[in-house]
Amino acid sequence: MSTAVVPFRQDQRPEAEAPPHNAEVEQALLGALMVWPGALEKVAARLEPEHFFFADHQEIFSVIVRLAAAGTIPSAPAVKGYLPKAEIGGQPAMAYLAHLGTSAGVSANVPGYAAIVMDFAQRRRLVAIGEELALRARHDPIDENGMVGASLIDDAETQMLAVRSEAPDAHLAGMTAGEGAEWMLSRIEELRSGTILSNAISTGVPDLDRATSGGFQRGQLYLMAGRPGMGKTVVMTSLSRYAAREAGVLVFQLEVTRDQQFARYLADLSYVHNRPLTFGQIMKGVDLSDDDVWRLENAQKRLSQLHLRVECEPSISLAQLTYKVKAEKKRLAAKGVRLGVVFIDYLKYIKVSDRYAGQRVLEIGQIAGELKQLAKREDICVVLLAQLNRGVEAKERQDRRPTVADLRDSGELEEAADCVLLLYRDAFYLQKKLRSKEDPEIAAKLFEKQNSLEIILGKNRSGPECTLDLWCDVASSTIAQHARGAA
Structure with a gap:
């Protein structure tokens, strides 16, 4: 009989007040990365440890990336050996990693899981920006340049746009050399036939x-x-x-x-x-x-x-x-x-x-x-x-x-x-x-x-x-x- 796995939270606030996150998707993504060979290649270019809400999950993902970079399959036993703690969520680290393996979906789900994890990371940043803005709007004193309202708006816009810039865009998506060449030839044919017009x-x-x-x-x-x-x-x-x-x-x-x-x-x-x-x-x-x-x-x-x-x-x-x-x-x-x-x-x-x-x-x-x-x-x-x-x-x-x-x-x-x-x-x-x-x-x-x-x-x-x-x-x-x- 398996034990329910509840990873540590980063804070002790009630669930309704906790920053946006999805524990199940994080678990399923990490499990898939350990179970399916090559799954990391689908998300490595965009996914970072800080996109995960739980500190334990950040550590697990970092170990997975380092093992893959070294040419080692990031299986659960391999990952366990490099974790800094012997226990996760009140149980042995190996038991937790084994549970992640059973939570893993099929390899094809990995990009979707990663997109959800990054979306919640983006939401948390927006919440943090909003909370900081509310605090500063209430308490910031007048500085040497005068009123601070316009300065606060500029700072908030800069931070919001920084968050937006991290979101993936379709026309910037990566391709393999073969995929890129095939796409370019298809584009040339469309330009020649008049199906699409020149970007210029x-x-x-x-x-x-x-x-x-x-x-x-x-x-x-x-x-x-x-x-x-x-x-x-x-x-x-x-x-x-x-x-x-x-x-x-x-x-x-x-x-x-x-x-x-x-x-x-x-x-x-x-x-x-x-x-x-x-x-x-x-x-x-x-x-x-x-x-x-x-x-x-x-x-x-x-x-x-x-x-x-x-x-x-x-x-x-x-x-x-x-x-x-x-x-x-x-x-x-x-x-x-x-x-x-x-x-x-x-x-x-x-x-x-x-x-x-x-x-x-x-x-x-x-x-x-x-x-x-x-x-x-x-x-x-x-x-x-x-x-x-x-x-x-x-x-x-x-x-x-x-x-x-x-x-x-x-x-x-x-x-x-x-x-x-x-x-x-x-x-x-x-x-x-x-x-x-x-x-x-x-x-x-x-x-x-x-x-x-x-x-x-x-x-x-x-x-x-x-x-x-x-x-x-x-x-x-x-x-x-x-x-x-x-x-």
């Missing part, structure tokens, strides 16, 4: 699409960088509205105000080559003719047809940014639209936790790493705007065209990015020269280069590293492959 979202610029194998690639981080005056926001304006023709686009405009950004969109969409409406004219407003207003109204109608949303904030935390991305993804999905590209203008205004306070290099590394993971987790392309360092404009430097070595503050930006787009406008420097010295030769060259924009692909995992010569009109916030008329 067109940039609206044919040369840039060709260089990046189709445009903005889902799951990747793009970095768009340049010195002040090179047109980062101008390029972002055109590329974001081009991309929004075929996929959902979310823009975090952290640098300029809402009216400035939408004036740029209207200038871009209402552009006519022989009589453009500049961003400045639209902002001023009062000197516009009836025809100008008609063009802006037409541009507004076209803008409203795009899958484009703009969030204008003075700054944003990584937690807030992630939350808004998820919310927009859900909103678009309800309309049958996939979120494709997220633009962030720009790096300087992203807030990070106090973990690396005062260490800007480490802060940027954290931002780059988390945005890269956001792109992979949410299956979107993230385009981060950044500034290059002052070395580009050093007097001894003859060629001011930037390289990835000119990225400001951290090499981790280059490391995390899948594609680095460096912006360069010769006209910017020619204008500076002309202001300091009237020279017909410089004036002629400025006239020639006035609408020239170079996009230098300093890093490109989807294609070649090259330089694209494009057309731009900075005053009208627009770029294109060639000089353009109406958009």
Whole structure:
């Protein structure tokens, strides 16, 4: 006659008040891992000892993993020899392990058991976060920065998103080499037949699409960088509205105000080559003719047809940014639209936790790493705007065209990015020269280069590293492959 097995709890609270857990599933999972050879391979990549509620179960799982890593079958007798205690739940350890073996289900149940164990671990973390938040909301004093409410929300969001990031996602699931190759060939066949469409979202610029194998690639981080005056926001304006023709686009405009950004969109969409409406004219407003207003109204109608949303904030935390991305993804999905590209203008205004306070290099590394993971987790392309360092404009430097070595503050930006787009406008420097010295030769060259924009692909995992010569009109916030008329 077997004795009921009741493992030690981690606390002495009544069952109704105990953190979420499922003792039977933990027992069945551990039993299956000891009984079925190869069962551990199905869960080893994701399951950790701390996912188990009971300390005894954490120890048993740790021994199972170590034995398997050493090439030894983790049978009950083998596991028993490495446990730190002779008894579990008031009975001999071997009797407890033998009972786990009788609790084991079939090997096919192992991934399901593991998913339940991890789900309850996630629930316990959420309970802990909620309890800590309630305690701090009641008792935290005012700090040197003022009220603590917003700080508490930021901390809670960061912790909640950390919990969410540990949940498995289908598109990140592992595969064997054979399974991966088979999946890839099947995907190629579906792409060729038109059953599925390419994951890339067109940039609206044919040369840039060709260089990046189709445009903005889902799951990747793009970095768009340049010195002040090179047109980062101008390029972002055109590329974001081009991309929004075929996929959902979310823009975090952290640098300029809402009216400035939408004036740029209207200038871009209402552009006519022989009589453009500049961003400045639209902002001023009062000197516009009836025809100008008609063009802006037409541009507004076209803008409203795009899958484009703009969030204008003075700054944003990584937690807030992630939350808004998820919310927009859900909103678009309800309309049958996939979120494709997220633009962030720009790096300087992203807030990070106090973990690396005062260490800007480490802060940027954290931002780059988390945005890269956001792109992979949410299956979107993230385009981060950044500034290059002052070395580009050093007097001894003859060629001011930037390289990835000119990225400001951290090499981790280059490391995390899948594609680095460096912006360069010769006209910017020619204008500076002309202001300091009237020279017909410089004036002629400025006239020639006035609408020239170079996009230098300093890093490109989807294609070649090259330089694209494009057309731009900075005053009208627009770029294109060639000089353009109406958009």
